[in-house]
Amino acid sequence: MNPPPFPDTAEQEPVFSDMGDGDSDEGEDIFLGSSKTGAESPSVPQLNIKAETTDLFAEQASSTAPTVGLGTGGSSNGVQSDDDNDLFSDAHVELPTENASSSTPSGPRPAATFIPGTADMQTKSMEQLEEEEAKDTFDVDVAVTNPEKVGDGMHAFMAYRVSTKSTLPVFRNKEFSVKRRFSDFLGLYEKLSIKQSLQGCIIPSPPEKSVVGMTKVKVGKDDSSSVEFVERRRAALERYLQRIVAHSVLLQDPDVREFLERDELPRAVNTQALSGAGFLKMINKASDAVNKMTIKMNESDTWFEDKFQEVENEEQQLRKLHIVVDSLVNHRKELCGNTAVFAKSMAMLGNSEDNTALSRALSQLAEVEDKMEQLHHDQATSDFFILAELLADYVRLLGTVRGCFGQRMRAWQRWQEAQSTLQRKREAEAKLLWANKPDKLQQAKEDITEWESRVTQYERDFDRISVTVRKEVLQFEKEKAKDFKFQIYKYLETMLQSQQRLIKFWEAFLPEAKAIA
């Protein structure tokens, strides 16, 4: 008797009907199904999203190019409204840009939105860039949005909405979202590290814990610094997830899928090791192993040695750059403050001025300077979120890369140790033969067999991890170049936008100045 077919499998690809136990590495590549996206979508209703949700990813950048949240503009805070329509509705280029200069809506969106006129050329190319990116990546988009404070007092925490859009059949739905808290992200990282780093994978690292930052949030401080903290964390979590799903191996990991899909996750508890300091310690321990290695292995080691050196150097350089950019960000914030104070002093001058036209002009000037303050603030934000965070991310990522080299080193050591153990066992056997103790001889022979197979296993492991690390590093470098290129492009756009806003402000003021008599 044929059992009735599962309603799902009748419409889905049969390959994925048993995805529940798809933990083995030898399973089918889940991307086999991606070419058959023409298949009907499952009849299972979309459970996790409100009925009126618009396409969350209308103009979402591709997953390899992290979207930058340029929020915290003006008086709006980083905490999103629940109205999903706001998220990306501005992202489409054709929206009127008249109110671009007066308000900066919160929420992540490409800087492309605000450029009038000549911008169409740039934004189209931005889309082209994104399309090209998309071809290289897998069809998964993730976004982290809507930070919401849950609970009160010191037990409060921020919950973030993780939204995924994918046509990959491995997921139950095309679009779905779940709520996750920060420790969930850390928990995911821990699980991945344990499993994957042994293979030499470069696992993107989550943002660091921050006791100070979170305490402010818990206590309920609603000032700009805690708003900035939340926005910074949200953006970092988003980049973290985007890097994970851009990684072919990690995307296949069931823990990742569970993280994205499952409604309730068990609380991750062992995340102490993942504080900023703990993370660094872990990395340094691993890469110390590389530095202590004195015996040259074989030719291909030159590649690994050179590459390791490169990575270390680059990490140092990026650290230095990060410090410089930090100082730039601080100066811009200072300029914000100075501009605001100057605006007030001009307003007061205007109030005391007898000459009507001059008085009006000075008051107008004060208003323009207020707008300039906003402009400087936006520039500082973009300096920070585009440049500073980019550098900070890569300092951490390069640390992770160093860690991978360390893992390879450990695999090599294990192999070498096994070889010495084997040698010892053989010597022991020889001694026993000479001493003529047949009963112990059997044990010795068994030992030798065991260790022989271990040596073979460890050698294979080492070869495999070497291959993986090499592949990972090359892929990482490619991604890094693309990432930097994309971010610089974004930065240029914000600068252009900034100048254009500035021109508008002053062109509006000029007639007022000329009217002074």
Next chain:
Amino acid sequence: MMEEEEAEECPPLSPVSVVEGTEEEVTPPRALSVSPGTVRVTEAAQDGELLTFIIVSQKLSGTGEYHVDRTYEDFDWLQQHLFSLEDVPGIQGIIFPPLPARAQPNAPGKLVRQLGLLATGGTWTPYCRALEAYLQQVAGHSLLSRTQHLETFLTSPEPPGRQKVKRGLFNRLSQAVEGIRKDGHTEDVDDFFRTEREHNLSLTGLSRAAAERFLEVVQTEQKIAVACGHFAASLQLCVEAGDDPGQETFSKMCVKISEIMESMKKNVQKVAENDVTTLGLGLDLECRYQEAEKEMLFRRTCKLVELETASRNAERAKPLKKAAMDEIKKAAEKDFDQVSVVAKQEVARFQRARVAVLRQALVRWCELQILTATGSAEQWNQQLLAFRGPEPSS
């Protein structure tokens, strides 16, 4: 006649050049042989502690120029002589063009404290512009330009005498009435002056505050420029000759970002420069001139006090002394009236001139902002286009 032809240069901020057709058409007796609006401080040469300024002015006759070199001592000499002019009735009522403070060339830290906005920008240009404005203001003043001292200053190949100048009548008077300052005597007989004194009091404080706030803005802009330069330089250090394509791409990226940062640095530097040469100079002049008006109003108040004292004395005088006291009172009255007449003219002139100066500063500032930003936007646009690279679909 607005000096607007020099698009990039900062036009002089003298009331003379901006106020058209004032009543200073009266030909002074000993006419200045120089055309007031053409006085220029073209450069400042530093030799150790000594700062020498080159001053160029056009002859009125149109037959050539005067080139002289002067130090700050010479400026001070001129100013002191102006204060102690004789044969100028009501001289106390003149709002003397304010001379910028002395600059100590080898103490950059002190310089900003001494000169404020005039010391920013790393060149002597703003300071020269301010000294130039001072000379034009003196040369354009109907009463002050008559003095031989100004002629000597502007035209004599030899620097004027560097001996210590006898402190003038004006200064003796201001010292003598220090006590009155503490009295807080502010009642005025004339509504015009009562209003003007109140006004001046608030504007002096507010304009100084505005100038100081603007200075802070400019200084922060300069810090940003330096940080951009650092970033650009640090990026150059990241560039390595590598074999593999990943490294090469990254190096190219660093070079690109470095170029962008260099551009940004230049842009911010230009913005700061624009700020100083237009609104910066304007605010600086405004607050110094408000101070000068304050000094004048105070001197007039002192005259008023003198008059009131003399009147009281005359009233109370015993018959023997009465005639003498009456004479003193009459003299004080005449003096005060003369000062008030001159003061009223000066105030009216000043009000017109300062509005014109601020107008020009604001207009010019605005125009330069737009110009610089347009150039900058074009540059970013070019960078963006270059960044897209040779993509077929573009």
